[in-house]
Amino acid sequence: MTFRLWFGMAFGTSPLLTWIQLVLNTVRALAPLVTLVGLKLVIDGLTSRDPSAIGAALIVGGLALSLVVPPVLNALESTVNDRGHLRIYRDLMAHVSRVPGVAHHENPSLADKVAYLRGQVSDMSYLSTGLVGAVVTALEVAATFGLLASVRPEFLLLPALGLLRIWSGSVAGRRQHEVRQRLARHGRMRGRLREIAAAPEHGVETRTSGLGRLLLTRFREVLAAERAETIRASRQGLLLEVAARLGFALGYGAAIAYTVVLVRNGSAPAGDIALIVLLAARVDQVAGMVNGQVQGMARTWRFFKAYGEFVTYVRESVAAGAGSPAPERVLGGITLNGVGFSYPQADAPALRDVDLHLPAGSTVALVGENGAGKTTLVKLLLRLYEPTAGTIRVDDVGMDSIDVGSWRERCSAGFQDFDRFEFVAATTVGVGDLPRLDDRGAVDRALERGDAEDVVAQLPDGLDTQLGSAWQGGVDLSVGQWQRLALARAFMRPEPLLLVLDEPTAALDPESEHALFERFAEATQRSAGGITVLVSHRFSTVRMADLIVVMHEGRLHELGSHDDLMAAGGLYAELYTLQAQAYR
Numbered sequence: 001m002t003f004r005l006w007f008g009m010a011f012g013t014s015p016l017l018t019w020i021q022l023v024l025n026t027v028r029a030l031a032p033l034v035t036l037v038g039l040k041l042v043i044d045g046l047t048s049r050d051p052s053a054i055g056a057a058l059i060v061g062g063l064a065l066s067l068v069v070p071p072v073l074n075a076l077e078s079t080v081n082d083r084g085h086l087r088i089y090r091d092l093m094a095h096v097s098r099v100p101g102v103a104h105h106e107n108p109s110l111a112d113k114v115a116y117l118r119g120q121v122s123d124m125s126y127l128s129t130g131l132v133g134a135v136v137t138a139l140e141v142a143a144t145f146g147l148l149a150s151v152r153p154e155f156l157l158l159p160a161l162g163l164l165r166i167w168s169g170s171v172a173g174r175r176q177h178e179v180r181q182r183l184a185r186h187g188r189m190r191g192r193l194r195e196i197a198a199a200p201e202h203g204v205e206t207r208t209s210g211l212g213r214l215l216l217t218r219f220r221e222v223l224a225a226e227r228a229e230t231i232r233a234s235r236q237g238l239l240l241e242v243a244a245r246l247g248f249a250l251g252y253g254a255a256i257a258y259t260v261v262l263v264r265n266g267s268a269p270a271g272d273i274a275l276i277v278l279l280a281a282r283v284d285q286v287a288g289m290v291n292g293q294v295q296g297m298a299r300t301w302r303f304f305k306a307y308g309e310f311v312t313y314v315r316e317s318v319a320a321g322a323g324s325p326a327p328e329r330v331l332g333g334i335t336l337n338g339v340g341f342s343y344p345q346a347d348a349p350a351l352r353d354v355d356l357h358l359p360a361g362s363t364v365a366l367v368g369e370n371g372a373g374k375t376t377l378v379k380l381l382l383r384l385y386e387p388t389a390g391t392i393r394v395d396d397v398g399m400d401s402i403d404v405g406s407w408r409e410r411c412s413a414g415f416q417d418f419d420r421f422e423f424v425a426a427t428t429v430g431v432g433d434l435p436r437l438d439d440r441g442a443v444d445r446a447l448e449r450g451d452a453e454d455v456v457a458q459l460p461d462g463l464d465t466q467l468g469s470a471w472q473g474g475v476d477l478s479v480g481q482w483q484r485l486a487l488a489r490a491f492m493r494p495e496p497l498l499l500v501l502d503e504p505t506a507a508l509d510p511e512s513e514h515a516l517f518e519r520f521a522e523a524t525q526r527s528a529g530g531i532t533v534l535v536s537h538r539f540s541t542v543r544m545a546d547l548i549v550v551m552h553e554g555r556l557h558e559l560g561s562h563d564d565l566m567a568a569g570g571l572y573a574e575l576y577t578l579q580a581q582a583y584r
């Protein structure tokens with residue numbers, strides 16, 4: 001899997017350029033050796049008074065290629081590398097967006113893996129360059145060994161000294177990888193702190209509370225911890241490398257002395273001294289290259305191993321979410337039996353033993369104190385998570401046997417923490433139903449349902465206005481205006497089977513909220529037996545629901561219509577009365 005991913009990306013991204021890269025790299029690698037052979041031939045020719053024309057031609061040819069090929073290759077490699085990076089980025093983003101749930105954001109080890117992959121993408125120049133480099137380095141090693149053996153076969157022992165460098169490099173590389181993986185969490189933390197400190201939506205609160213100083217201190221602490229680890233790892237690597245290089249220098253010095261003795265005794269031609277001295281740099285360079293290649297390949301391999309694990313996770317999640325298409329209509333309703341849910345890493349379940357029937361065509365309100373489990377319940381209905389206990393059925397079909405994508409296409413949702421998509425206004429609304437993104441009629445109808453026509457009417461270019469003051473000519477909106485556009489977005493889908501409104505109207509006044517909810521619920525029921533689930537802390541809105549579900553500490557506490565619950569005199573009646581008194 002790891003190699004298949006790597007090779008597939010390396011040779012699939014720019015096949016022709018990769019082959020040209022291979023040829024030019026070979027030429028670049030062999031050109032200096034050609035020069036060296038030419039030099040030996042010329043020196044041998046001079047000492048035997050028989051000048052070598054071939055030797056001179058090899059020197060000139062080798063030098064010319066050494067000078068001309070590298071700049072061409074650099075330009076080519078930068079193009080190939082850029083394409084490689086873009087390809088990995090694109091594929092990584094595609095995989096992340098295919099995950100049907102949101103667990104990879106909330107499961108720390110998965111979130112760290114995604115952060116590690118994101119952080120390493122820009123370093124993946126070894127995508128095809130590394131593979132080409134490996135082939136070329138093997139050629140260079142063979143040619144350098146051949147030349148050494150041509151001086152004296154016993155000099156083949158010299159490259160063994162180079163193994164010291166490869167070993168030291170691999171120890172240092174492994175250590176750095178461990179540090180990088182450990183630091184992925186710090187990187188995420190730094191990113192989050194920077195986001196809070198710099199993002200406009202946090203600007204007012206960070207300034208009024210003076211949070212900026214604290215954020216800066218935390219940022220510095222995280223950075224300092226990261227630096228300390230990185231420096232420690234680099235220092236260890238450097239010490240090992242210096243020791244390996246010293247060992248190499250001593251061994252090679254002995255080989256040069258031995259050649260000088262041989263030439264003085266007349267057992268070797270004088271050219272051998274030039275060759276062995278000049279080959280010293282070459283052998284060291286080749287050892288360095290092999291070391292670099294091994295490290296680069298190991299780094300890329302580790303990257304693709306993590307990448308492969310993530311791809312497997314995505315495939316498994318997608319496969320787990322596959323199933324039959326969502327029904328055209330809901331006839332009976334959605335039924336929860338013994339449903340429980342625990343968030344990854346959470347100590348206590350957020351939902352326990354929920355038995356509930358949401359009748360087709362009804363409006364169901366979820367109420368309860370903060371943390372009671374209302375949002376968790378709607379997330380299960382939207383299949384952002386799967387229940388960890390019990391079952392959810394849509395009519396007679398288990399929800400988990402319905403294809404997640406197909407189910408979501410039939411759901412609409414508006415949340416309190418809505419997104420401010422800074423596109424042109426038509427797109428900001430239109431993304432609520434991607435197939436009809438460019439359908440201005442559909443956008444207009446959604447604006448009408450979401451009561452957001454006024455917001456667009458006030459924009460200088462209407463639906464074509466760029467939103468967000470960070471963009472050229474962009475217009476910013478008030479919280480309430482953004483919220484109305486988010487609501488309109490939730491109404492882009494004409495006949496949802498499930499419409500979830502999780503406090504999406506918190507910035508509206510109670511009367512507007514009430515009127516809006518009535519309109520939404522009516523539209524949903526008329527269509528396909530759709531169910532509207534609304535979460536609100538405003539009892540003036542809640543009381544209009546057909547069914548009110550009171551949640552308490554993750555359990556279903558009370559159930560019934562407003563009149564039933566008031567007559568029962570339980571928690572709902574208490575909360576309703578309290579709020580009604582406050583408004584009086």
Ligand SMILES: Nc1ncnc2c1ncn2[C@@H]1O[C@H](COP(=O)(O)OP(=O)(O)OP(=O)(O)O)[C@@H](O)[C@H]1O
Binds near residue numbers: 346369371375
């Ligand atoms: N992503 C999460 N990871 C871990 N625990 C979570 C997560 N989201 C919510 N919880 C916990 O699950 C419980 C239920 O939270 P939930 O958001 O469903 O409550 P809620 O009733 O919607 O509250 P509110 O009225 O404040 O929106 C809470 O104890 C909360 O701390």
